[in-house]
Amino acid sequence: MQVVYPRCAGLDVHKLTVVACVMVTGSNGVVDKQTQTFGTTTEDVLKLGDWLRTFQVSHAAMESTGVYWKPIYNLLEGLFELLVVNAQHIKAVPGRKTDVMDSEWIADLLRHGLLRGSFIPPRPQRELRELVRHRTNVVQRRAQSVNELQKVLESANIKLAGVASDVTGVSATEMLQGLLAGQADPEALAELARGKLKSKREALRKALRGDLREHHRLMLGQLLGDIGWCEEQVLEVSAEIARRLKDQQEVIDRLDEIPGVNERIAQIIVAEVGTNLEKFPTSKHLSSWAGLCPGNNQSGGKRRRGRIRPGNRSLKQALMEAANAAVRKKETYLQTLYGRLVGRRGRKRTLVAVGRTILESVYYMLKNGQHYRELGADYFERRNPEALARKLARRIQRLGFDISLPTVPNAA
Numbered sequence: 001m002q003v004v005y006p007r008c009a010g011l012d013v014h015k016l017t018v019v020a021c022v023m024v025t026g027s028n029g030v031v032d033k034q035t036q037t038f039g040t041t042t043e044d045v046l047k048l049g050d051w052l053r054t055f056q057v058s059h060a061a062m063e064s065t066g067v068y069w070k071p072i073y074n075l076l077e078g079l080f081e082l083l084v085v086n087a088q089h090i091k092a093v094p095g096r097k098t099d100v101m102d103s104e105w106i107a108d109l110l111r112h113g114l115l116r117g118s119f120i121p122p123r124p125q126r127e128l129r130e131l132v133r134h135r136t137n138v139v140q141r142r143a144q145s146v147n148e149l150q151k152v153l154e155s156a157n158i159k160l161a162g163v164a165s166d167v168t169g170v171s172a173t174e175m176l177q178g179l180l181a182g183q184a185d186p187e188a189l190a191e192l193a194r195g196k197l198k199s200k201r202e203a204l205r206k207a208l209r210g211d212l213r214e215h216h217r218l219m220l221g222q223l224l225g226d227i228g229w230c231e232e233q234v235l236e237v238s239a240e241i242a243r244r245l246k247d248q249q250e251v252i253d254r255l256d257e258i259p260g261v262n263e264r265i266a267q268i269i270v271a272e273v274g275t276n277l278e279k280f281p282t283s284k285h286l287s288s289w290a291g292l293c294p295g296n297n298q299s300g301g302k303r304r305r306g307r308i309r310p311g312n313r314s315l316k317q318a319l320m321e322a323a324n325a326a327v328r329k330k331e332t333y334l335q336t337l338y339g340r341l342v343g344r345r346g347r348k349r350t351l352v353a354v355g356r357t358i359l360e361s362v363y364y365m366l367k368n369g370q371h372y373r374e375l376g377a378d379y380f381e382r383r384n385p386e387a388l389a390r391k392l393a394r395r396i397q398r399l400g401f402d403i404s405l406p407t408v409p410n411a412a
Helices: 042-054 069-076 099-111 123-155 170-180 186-190 195-207 214-244 246-255 263-273 283-290 313-326 333-345 347-368 379-383 385-398
Strands: 007-013 017-025 031-039 059-063 081-085
Touching: 007 069, 007 099, 017 042, 017 099, 031 042, 031 099, 042 069, 059 069, 059 099, 069 081, 123 214, 123 263, 123 313, 170 186, 170 195, 170 214, 186 195, 214 246, 214 263, 246 263, 246 347, 263 313, 263 347, 283 313, 283 347, 313 333, 313 347, 333 347, 333 379, 379 385
Parallel strands: 007 059, 059 081
Antiparallel strands: 007 017, 017 031
């Protein structure tokens, strides 16, 4: 095979060690291999970079192993062309599995140009990604604490969640604080209601009469503290995300026009995908990278079930949340698309299809600088009105009525 990169290296990355194999192809075709193991501390990784530069390495490749590749990439990305490749694409030959052989196998594949690097955004976008994903984790921790709070209230036979739609709202929080302070009178606690809850004082009085014991108070106090801490963290990290996305606010406002997409989801999309889509020639490439395309599984002329690939999990999760919200917005194209597919595809697959449609809209909006254009709930009917008329005529005929459709001349 043709040698594409005569001076290249393969890195087998682990938590504590990095095994590097350098392959230098001479003018006579002879390959000189050098292998060495380094640590993963900053000092050791910098030594690795100096060692690779002594061989004038132009390209290096490593597997996307968990999160261990990230510090290596951050420290070496400016020294030479560094590729992060899918581990499934470079499985070594069975029976030859050692760290040294892994690094040699990666270097050999790279030397012949058989590896394709994954999409690694610039450092500012990578930092923004980490902030956005951290905020998502904090929001999930808050949701877990709220669920545990409701379980504790049920254990104490306090039915506050049955009256107040949000047990972490202002009124509900003051009532819970009153319970923790030792206030056991339901009448006094119900008087803390504000806004619309004032009209439910009688229901609150009954709901707040329970059997709150000492261990319940301990758990409630800790859970309320966790919820308050998470809310403070979300506000702090959201402010930092907004500061970093200040220049892209116009893009976020345009993405907010898509049904189901709010400002937070728009920020996630911008952080994960970016605003420069040169890496994705078409919307199909972007959908495949996000993991919203069915896999190819065909053999013997038969097409088998192909599951979607993992892709970008953070982006996929945000798009599924947007799809769930979009299909509930009436008189929209996305709701109509959901209704056409859910009967034969099922809810989960149909939500994936809706999420992919949202992502394709994002692609063209970012690439062409366009606003969202709503196709309307009657898009499919307008696309082929004759087919719809024939379908409705058949239904009327099945009911026992006679009907004939006039011939409509084609438009010039």
